Amino acid sequence: MIVLKAVLASKDREYISAWLDFVQGSPFGATMRFTAFSQWESFQEYMHEHEGQELPDLVIAEPEFLNPWLESMGGEPGVPWLLLSEGHEDVEEDKRLMKYQPLPTLLDAVLNASRQPRRKKVHRLGQQTISIGVVSASGGSGKTAVALHMAKQLGLAGYAVLYLNLETLDSVLPFLEKGLKRSVQRMPDAETGLSRLLYDLKVSRKGSGKQGQTQTSSKGIDGYVLRHEGLKADVFWPLSNRKELLQMSCEDTTGLIQYLSIAGQYDVLILDGDSDWDGRSEGILEAADALVWLVEDDLSAMHRWGQWMLHAERTKPDLHQSVLDRACFVVNKYRDSVVNALPRPDLQLNAVLPYIPSWKQLSQEEVMLSSPIFQREIKRLCAMLVQDGEEDLKQTGRIHNGDGWAL
Template identity: 40%
Template structure:
């Protein structure tokens, strides 16, 4: 089951907080992703510039202000406290504002299903893992991974962005979630504890997931505990990937990796359906890629052969002509991503996610991946 995206717009925070606490602390947490607003200006701004939800649930004043603007139609549900002109409109529904919370959440889910925004994944057999790897730190790997997660979301896919770096680059882009600080640390602890009781048992990752509004995908809150990340083993990483795949919430999992050959990246090399190698057109990048691949071939010939079949090689910061020789004769360049001069002295993090030229090229790359892989959006008309 894939969670439905719901926007809750109620001016009374005393109403919103208990509802959210109950939703995320119960079994409904896996069925609904709720973005709540108690301020009119924030709600209207989100509806004009944020992700299109499956359903808007709100009180009369909030809904009337939004509907009067004539934005793109989105199904809505009025939380009614009496007679209202909205309750007589055919393009929406109404339900009593004050009722048992399980009953109210069931009404929301039923509205999502009735309006076609739901909740079943089209291809539940497998969720492709896309590993972004590079032999060189500073190659733009995280920029590619975050932009790719965002653009796959734009194309209508349910995407999870998993950052496995020791120092998480995505921390520069806050998710906007409140109360989830340290959740990834708790997940790692709970994984270790569960494995002591029942080795190789998958864990439920739903309670630790946050919606990352800048990236338009799901993720975990970054961990700032470097020691904790360096202690992640091959088994830990494999279990985490398997648990994400097995929850069947997503069409694609984009994994951002470290720039060295550790246990975390080894798990990604083994489990990813697609590996995107990020190269730069310079001697050091090509040399390190050559050494990495030579060592992988020597260490595990079978894995290396499988990995090559699952790999695409991309030159980032391409300026129009490849100057240096490729690291090996048996690989070729599958695609290039452009050099963005304005990023040379970057002082605003959000520019990394908003370059029209870069987004266009990443979007083309994502469309090629969809065409070649057969991945399809889980929600018709999503985006």
């Protein structure tokens, strides 16, 4: 379950107590955690201690707390905030939270305002390419839709992106084919780009004389890829010979990802593979810098997720721990709440992506790639994985500081 962390600051201790008592006894108690302060010094110390760490999802404060804090942060705190107001302050309406109104209404407003991404991994672009694998233990979890949306949103943000699909039976061509035909092709034999690159890399590895080592080709990547303008990313035309994919080993896959990364042409690689234990899937799990692990909120999907983790823990403990360190676990097709229990205590959810009913009857690529609701949540997911110039942010536990109440 995703727990939103918020800070509440008010001079009125009775108001704070009523707020926390209500949360503790309500359904909000499972989804929100508040740390509350009635003194400026304790609030200031707490916020200062958390600079450079994982900040709260939201700050709700009266003007006596909020204004000095915003001033100390230069007006750019990097944290969403709401002014706990009695109606006299000069502040934008979407930043005002009226102090005296029904507590369920207050907490609904808090929940909406704190829908900010929980950062799992932070990457400093401009230094090296980051590869993001979109994976799952269950088929039909929506990996391709998520991968395509991530590629598009990062491309729109100005990053150089390559989308790589390694599914045995790709589901992506119906959504990309029209756009590929409209794009300016970089090579006459567009449909053989990935096949030729895989062959060239095998020849390169043999020539290097070192197992698993891939030499950078002087050709670069331009000769193998196509630009897809609708996706705002480069892509490979899907392989038509399934045998080539079935024969790809884990070494072949890691070598391909390594080559695409060290070439330095892209900021982000989006990797899309099968939900299986084949060499391609294992290669993505081993080589990706970050993983978006999708799970659906149903009993079968949760069970498969747990079984995958159990099998990996028993057979490949190093890979199991590495996956836990790099993965952002995401419920896809989310509908208001997560009903099923997570399969293991060492697993936690980091984000959700909404269910889009209209995708059940897709007839055009533009429909799937243009859902405003899904795009908004994908942007937040991307922000969890790709941030300029920041260090990794680590989760912190409950903190009781001075007169602070933690719930």
